[in-house]
Amino acid sequence: MELELQSLALRHPAARPNAAPALGPLNLRVVAGEQVAVIGPSGAGKTSLLLGLGCALRPAQGGLRLGGQDPWALPRPALQRLRGQLFLAPQTPPLPPRQRVVTAVLAGRLPQLGLWASLASLFHPRELPAAHQALAAFDLADKLFERVDRLSGGERQRVGLARALMAPARLWLIDEPLSALDPTRARQALDTLTGQARQRGVTLVASLHQVELALARFPRVMGLRQGQLVFDLPAADVTPAHLAALYAQHEHELQAAPPLPDGPPAAPPPPVMMQCR
Numbered sequence: 001m002e003l004e005l006q007s008l009a010l011r012h013p014a015a016r017p018n019a020a021p022a023l024g025p026l027n028l029r030v031v032a033g034e035q036v037a038v039i040g041p042s043g044a045g046k047t048s049l050l051l052g053l054g055c056a057l058r059p060a061q062g063g064l065r066l067g068g069q070d071p072w073a074l075p076r077p078a079l080q081r082l083r084g085q086l087f088l089a090p091q092t093p094p095l096p097p098r099q100r101v102v103t104a105v106l107a108g109r110l111p112q113l114g115l116w117a118s119l120a121s122l123f124h125p126r127e128l129p130a131a132h133q134a135l136a137a138f139d140l141a142d143k144l145f146e147r148v149d150r151l152s153g154g155e156r157q158r159v160g161l162a163r164a165l166m167a168p169a170r171l172w173l174i175d176e177p178l179s180a181l182d183p184t185r186a187r188q189a190l191d192t193l194t195g196q197a198r199q200r201g202v203t204l205v206a207s208l209h210q211v212e213l214a215l216a217r218f219p220r221v222m223g224l225r226q227g228q229l230v231f232d233l234p235a236a237d238v239t240p241a242h243l244a245a246l247y248a249q250h251e252h253e254l255q256a257a258p259p260l261p262d263g264p265p266a267a268p269p270p271p272v273m274m275q276c277r
């Protein structure tokens, strides 16, 4: 799904009336099937951007087009249909505590089921093989019938990501998918997400605190700071100077410079050093 922002500004309903917008005004275009990482210090506007793209936050100013449509100009049923084509994964997936993992993952399918089929699926999970496959992609196949409240934080986060593989979505909006994962799991989860998005032709926009992974795994990287776009570049063109400017006064969120994209190939890769949280 293609997306376009024209001087888009976003405010949270609870924001002080005189507060600056959480995001923008911002111009942006992402073509269908593209993969974009959004980085920036805490409070930069990354989550707000994803909420705006996911039609969970109404523009305060400017325009938004998703797949060529202005979602906020659509009649309600059409807006609901459009929302069914978006998958918005919050940092902490809202998983009911006593729910089984299988039910939580199959909930990703709900936008394409009717009301009765949705209700029935709560009691008699259908499509078990698909749920199993989605979980296996995140190394969670053995948790299919486990209760959600018996999972670790990282496992819960991966269940939230497995839902994306079940969703009939054309746009995945993923907020900090790796915050509860160790470095190895983080790399695996990101490879699964980007690989699956590519296979399905889904557009992927993900906010990340792991700058080195954003640069290594995404072709395009946007830097946000105080709601403004600092850069929007191919990952290979992002330099340590860009990152230093993006994280100025927030250096604790960026503890080391990334390996230079065209640095000497003989050197062994440095350990994962940039823990931005």
Ligand SMILES: Nc1ncnc2c1ncn2[C@@H]1O[C@H](COP(=O)(O)OP(=O)(O)OP(=O)(O)O)[C@@H](O)[C@H]1O
Pocket (backbone or CB within 6 Å): 012, 013, 014, 015, 016, 021, 022, 023, 040, 041, 042, 043, 044, 045, 046, 047, 048, 049
């Ligand atoms: N629910 C809210 N009500 C009012 N203001 C908010 C709300 N959520 C975020 N903001 C404000 O909007 C701005 C952008 O916040 P946002 O959560 O989008 O940043 P972020 O880059 O995702 O931060 P983080 O990396 O810490 O998650 C901040 O100034 C923040 O204080």
